[in-house]
Structure formats: C-alpha cells, structure tokens
Amino acid sequence: xxxxxxxxxxxxxxxxxxxxxxxxxxxxxxxxxxxxxxxxxxxxxxxxxxxxxxxxxxxxxxxxxxxxxxxxxxxxxxxxxxxxxxxxxxxxxxxxxxxxxxxx
Numbered sequence: 296x297x298x299x300x301x302x303x304x305x306x307x308x309x310x311x312x313x314x315x316x317x318x319x320x321x322x323x324x325x326x327x328x329x330x331x332x333x334x335x336x337x338x339x340x341x342x343x344x345x346x347x348x349x350x351x352x353x354x355x356x357x358x359x360x361x362x363x364x365x366x367x368x369x370x371x372x373x374x375x376x377x378x379x380x381x382x383x384x385x386x387x388x389x390x391x392x393x394x395x396x397x398x399x
Contacts, residue, residue: 298378304340305365305372313341319366320348321359334383337365338372367392 299316303309316336339347343365347358370389373379 298373298380299336299338299369301376301378302338302369302372304343305338305368306343306361307340309340309342311340314338315341315344316369317344317347317362317365319362321362334370334386335366336369337362338369339365 297316300314302314304311304314315338316333317339318333319335319337339362343361346353347362350358353361366386367389370379370386371393374385374389379385
C-alpha cells in the first residue's frame with residue numbers, strides 16, 4: 296500500500312503528497328467493515344479518491360470506469376518500476392490485458 300505513494304495520481308496525474316492506495320468499492324472482498332484485497336488498489340490523490348467514493352457528481356458506472364483505469368495504470372507502473380511486492384499476486388484483469396499487449 297505504501298508503495299503507491301511513489302506514484303502520481305493515476306487519474307489526474309497530481310503529485311501533491313496526497314496520493315494513497317484507494318481500494319475498490321465494487322467487489323474484491325469488500326463488504327461492511329471489510330476492505331478489498333491490497334492488490335485491488337488505485338493510486339489516487341485525495342481529491343480523486345473522494346470524487347469516486349462520494350460519487351455525488353458521477354454515476355456509478357463513471358466512478359467504476361475511473362477507478363478501473365487508475366487501478367490498471369497503478370499495477371502497470373508498480374510492475375515496471377519493480378515496486379510490485381513479490382508476495383502479492385497480480386490481479387487477473389491486469390494479466391489478461393498485459394497478455395494482449397494493451398497500452399496503459
């Protein structure tokens with residue numbers, strides 16, 4: 296989780312000292328008082344994190360899309376910079392996209 300602080304916000308590209316690992320709010324083990332797995336995070340600044348979590352100006356689909364794109368970029372950057380923890384499995388969706396040669 297702390298490794299994502301090395302990255303810019305993967306939504307707006309802010310590098311303002313507020314970037315943290317924002318967990319998914321849609322599945323991934325999340326439930327009442329339960330956080331999703333740490334491999335389901337996106338490097339987001341405080342502003343973007345709140346925008347997605349509070350959701351007052353975006354539809355659920357828009358919030359999910361922003362988080363998903365930021366999540367895939369986060370995983371990609373951690374992997375290419377050698378920061379992805381060896382003991383944490385890579386998310387399956389990332390492996391599928393990476394295997395198809397998609398651009399991040």
